Amino acid sequence: MNSRAKIEPTTVKQVGLPKPAAPRDTRLDVLRALALLMIFINHVPGQIFEQFTSKNFGFSDGAEAFVLISGISVGLAYGTKFLPGNRLATMLKAVKRAFTLYNAHMITTFVTLVLFISGAWIFHQKGLLCEVNILALLMDPARGIPALLTLGHQIGYNNILPMYGALFLMLPLIMALEAKSPLLLLLISVGVWLVSGIYYIAPHTTLLEGFWFLNPLSWQLLFVIGFIGTMHVKRGGRIPVHPVLIALASAYVLVSFIWVTDKLWILGDYLAMLGLPTVVTGFDKTFLSLPRLLHVLALAYLIISIPSLSQLLRRSANHPLTILGRHSLSIFVAGTILAMAGQVLLYVTNKSPIVGAIYVVIGIAAQFLYAYHLEHKRLQLAGQRAQKAPAERISLPLHIGRHR
Structure with missing residues (x-):
């Protein structure tokens, strides 16, 4: 009797693949960004x-x-x-x-x-x-x-x-x-x-x-x-x-x-x-x-x-407000520090309306720049993780029968 290997149909099974993440609701990021900006402005009275x-x-x-x-x-x-x-x-x-x-x-x-x-x-x-x-x-x-x-x-x-x-x-x-x-x-x-x-x-x-x-x-x-x-x-x-x-x-x-x-x-x-x-x-x-x-x-x-x-x-x-709101804690800390510096500046300038207005505009711009910096770092880190991850997690078990 001839000996031959009996190969059963290949079974393809996905192992450990995460479920696709639900799209991020950017409304929350936008609203959070608006709240952070208003807090910053109010903290520079x-x-x-x-x-x-x-x-x-x-x-x-x-x-x-x-x-x-x-x-x-x-x-x-x-x-x-x-x-x-x-x-x-x-x-x-x-x-x-x-x-x-x-x-x-x-x-x-x-x-x-x-x-x-x-x-x-x-x-x-x-x-x-x-x-x-x-x-x-x-x-x-x-x-x-x-x-x-x-x-x-x-x-x-x-x-x-x-x-x-x-x-x-x-x-x-x-x-x-x-x-x-x-x-x-x-x-x-x-x-x-x-x-x-x-x-x-x-x-x-x-x-x-x-x-x-x-x-x-x-x-x-x-x-x-x-x-x-x-x-x-x-x-x-x-x-x-x-x-x-x-x-x-x-x-x-x-x-x-x-x-x-x-x-x-x-x-x-x-x-x-x-x-x-x-x-x-x-x-x-x-x-x-x-x-x-x-x-x-x-x-x-x-x-x-x-x-x-x-x-x-x-x-x-990738909207500016979405990016700002996505990094809320870091932006809040930066905004608070900027607001405190603004209070000192306004105090020593006797609350100059021109100085105050210019400073707030600069402070808001600085927070957006910082948010883009944080987003760039986040995307870089995500890219590095993607490169290290396996291209695909697929198990291909082959069921091979006994030789006869």
Whole structure:
């Protein structure tokens, strides 16, 4: 009997090939970029461009937009990975991110100190030492330095990242509750927001009497709303779009616009006469009062619900705003440092409107250049990784029969 090899049909099986990634929603990057630019402009007070940021046309500003967008982004980055078998790793990743934010905050804080102290010395402007909560630190450095390191003392205009980092420390619990019941998470979140606002529960500052400027126990609600909404959509749900809801959101945004532009703040006294807690009727930023919360949510709903608005924000992947928003943390750190340098410059020039306007334009241009630099590095790194990866991961097992 002739011996021959029996070769069965080749079986082709893909092994370890990742699923194609969903296209990145550039609307989030664009909105994040706009929020970062408004925060930068608002952090250089006294120049003309400050009059055109969102805080002048409604109850909320760039900070509320940034936190809501962050909640949505965290839902995309972390929530979809919070699955059995991967939950501990996802929790640890969130905690690690919190420490990254802490390090970024320390960078902006100490650079701010260097800028203001150097400015006071070089330009003989001792008044700079009385700005942005620096004097208390210099008067008692033995208590002040530990207070800085433990976030018990925060330099003015350097208080977003501590709140944001605290939200990431809360994220493991937020994800666990959302996995159990999104409604339960929302109810607990609303309860924490309301109780902390009514009874003024917030992290205390240790060098000066008071609270953190942005209370994470209050701001977590906005973060959680973004997170829950994202998870709802990722699971196949939809955000209801109804003419009545669009009309209500539009009406609220319009009322807010008139209220702020016409400076009708005295109407707040009539709201206070209702006897409701200040967190419900006031406009406090520390405890994220309801009017501010509703304003940013109304704006977000209109963007989601009105196709023309949504499409306006959908830019290409290489659009300048998309690139700026993609590197949000690095740009935020750079923007904060530039804003602090701008404050020193405006102080020594007696808030010259020309100097302020020119500086803001240069500062914005510098942030875009930095974003393009970071994007170039990202693409280079991605290219290097692609070259190292196998051209294809395909297994071709050949089933060969026995010789006869």
